[in-house]
Amino acid sequence: MSPERYARIQQVLSQRQHDLTLLMEEVHKPHNVSAIIRTADAVGIHQVHAVWAENPALRKGTALGSQIWVKNKHHSNTAVAVAYLKNQGMQVLVTHLDDSSIDFREVDYTKPTAIIMGQEKSGATAEAVALADQSIVVPMVGMVQSLNVSVAAATVLYEAQRQRSEAGMYGESQIPDDEKNAILFEGGFP
Amino acid sequence: MSPERYARIQQVLSQRQHDLTLLMEEVHKPHNVSAIIRTADAVGIHQVHAVWAENPALRKGTALGSQIWVKNKHHSNTAVAVAYLKNQGMQVLVTHLDDSSIDFREVDYTKPTAIIMGQEKSGATAEAVALADQSIVVPMVGMVQSLNVSVAAATVLYEAQRQRSEAGMYGESQIPDDEKNAILFEGGFP
Ligand SMILES: C[S@@+](CC[C@H](N)C(=O)[O-])C[C@H]1O[C@@H](n2cnc3c(N)ncnc32)[C@H](O)[C@@H]1O
Numbered sequence: 477m478s479p480e481r482y483a484r485i486q487q488v489l490s491q492r493q494h495d496l497t498l499l500m501e502e503v504h505k506p507h508n509v510s511a512i513i514r515t516a517d518a519v520g521i522h523q524v525h526a527v528w529a530e531n532p533a534l535r536k537g538t539a540l541g542s543q544i545w546v547k548n549k550h551h552s553n554t555a556v557a558v559a560y561l562k563n564q565g566m567q568v569l570v571t572h573l574d575d576s577s578i579d580f581r582e583v584d585y586t587k588p589t590a591i592i593m594g595q596e597k598s599g600a601t602a603e604a605v606a607l608a609d610q611s612i613v614v615p616m617v618g619m620v621q622s623l624n625v626s627v628a629a630a631t632v633l634y635e636a637q638r639q640r641s642e643a644g645m646y647g648e649s650q651i652p653d654d655e656k657n658a659i660l661f662e663g664g665f666p
Numbered sequence: 667m668s669p670e671r672y673a674r675i676q677q678v679l680s681q682r683q684h685d686l687t688l689l690m691e692e693v694h695k696p697h698n699v700s701a702i703i704r705t706a707d708a709v710g711i712h713q714v715h716a717v718w719a720e721n722p723a724l725r726k727g728t729a730l731g732s733q734i735w736v737k738n739k740h741h742s743n744t745a746v747a748v749a750y751l752k753n754q755g756m757q758v759l760v761t762h763l764d765d766s767s768i769d770f771r772e773v774d775y776t777k778p779t780a781i782i783m784g785q786e787k788s789g790a791t792a793e794a795v796a797l798a799d800q801s802i803v804v805p806m807v808g809m810v811q812s813l814n815v816s817v818a819a820a821t822v823l824y825e826a827q828r829q830r831s832e833a834g835m836y837g838e839s840q841i842p843d844d845e846k847n848a849i850l851f852e853g854g855f856p
């Protein structure tokens with residue numbers, strides 16, 4: 477590994493946000509999953525979560541290409557995934573097109589946060605909505621019924637990035653040194 | 667047309683932002699174009715612009731499906747398109763991955779604004795960068811080199827939406843009544 481690349485990876489790792497993540501619930505189009513993971517990486521997410529009961533190819537990671545610098549943890553179902561995230565002390569938000577949802581900008585994303593994104597056609601399941609702490613929506617003033625799922629994810633994530641930048645959370649390294657070294661030595665980074 | 671639908675369309679039209687738009691410069695994947703137009707509609711954009719010299723299918727609108735409630739104006743090349751937008755008194759911004767670009771949040775989007783989005787592989791042309799008033803970038807702290815183009819468009823547009831909401835610009839109708847009626851009567855809305 478060149479010294480420049482080593483320095484770059486150190487820098488990226490030092491800005492990773494360990495307590496910000498996404499849960500993709502059956503998001504199934506590879507171009508959407510890919511766009512979501514690129515955005516996650518860009519705002520400093522270290523690991524995303526997914527429930528892909530219906531999509532073995534995504535589960536095996538074959539559709540994710542080279543985007544291995546964002547770790548992906550697969551869960552067998554939504555209840556297991558949400559329990560896992562809550563166990564980590566995260567507030568669990570679900571993006572949900574409903575009048576009872578609050579505007580996504582009203583949330584405090586400096587808290588440990590996981591955001592559930594729903595399936596392209598059907599949206600988040602009733603189970604996800606019931607289990608989450610809060611439903612959020614990105615406001616729309618047009619004729620279309622919904623945004624593309626990767627667009628909705630990015631809109632919420634860049635609001636989190638904005639709040640976390642202002643709070644100085646990209647300055648301090650959140651990853652313990654030994655884990656950082658493990659990542660560098662295991663070649664977990666491309 | 668049902669009274670509910672008529673009321674809905676009136677409401678949508680009254681929130682349209684006539685002085686906010688996008689210029690797609692050879693953005694060519696239909697799923698990206700479609701996601702961009704959905705987002706444009708959602709933030710109240712009435713008309714988008716495109717240069718699709720290399721993509722006759724998009725030029726004819728065949729790939730855009732039913733998204734006819736956002737008008738699309740095609741220009742033969744980038745110089746013509748930028749001149750057209752500047753003539754309308756717009757500041758022209760180009761999204762551009764370069765150290766000389768300023769953070770997209772530093773811009774005042776309550777001014778009449780057009781935002782250029784570049785081609786998926788090659789990005790915005792040197793000509794677009796030269797002709798635009800300002801280059802902007804969405805900050806990234808990860809390993810990937812760029813965001814998906816529809817994600818980048820949405821991130822910038824929702825910052826514009828945020829600023830314009832705060833400025834009360836979604837309250838006042840910007841479309842003259844005669845144009846509104848023309849749209850309603852011509853069935854320009856689905
Ligand atoms: C295309 S939408 C699903 C539409 C589905 N008919 C519904 O009503 O949920 C796919 C996913 O994108 C996200 N999404 C789309 N538009 C959104 C918005 N305006 N606010 C929040 N999330 C949105 C949600 O995660 C949603 O589950």
Ligand SMILES: C[S@@+](CC[C@H](N)C(=O)[O-])C[C@H]1O[C@@H](n2cnc3c(N)ncnc32)[C@H](O)[C@@H]1O
Binds near residue numbers: 788814
């Ligand atoms: C995938 S990128 C093109 C990458 C190309 N290699 C380059 O360097 O421009 C396609 C388009 O998405 C937009 N884009 C992607 N990431 C962006 C970012 N971080 N800031 C601003 N625009 C971005 C720009 O419009 C860009 O032209």
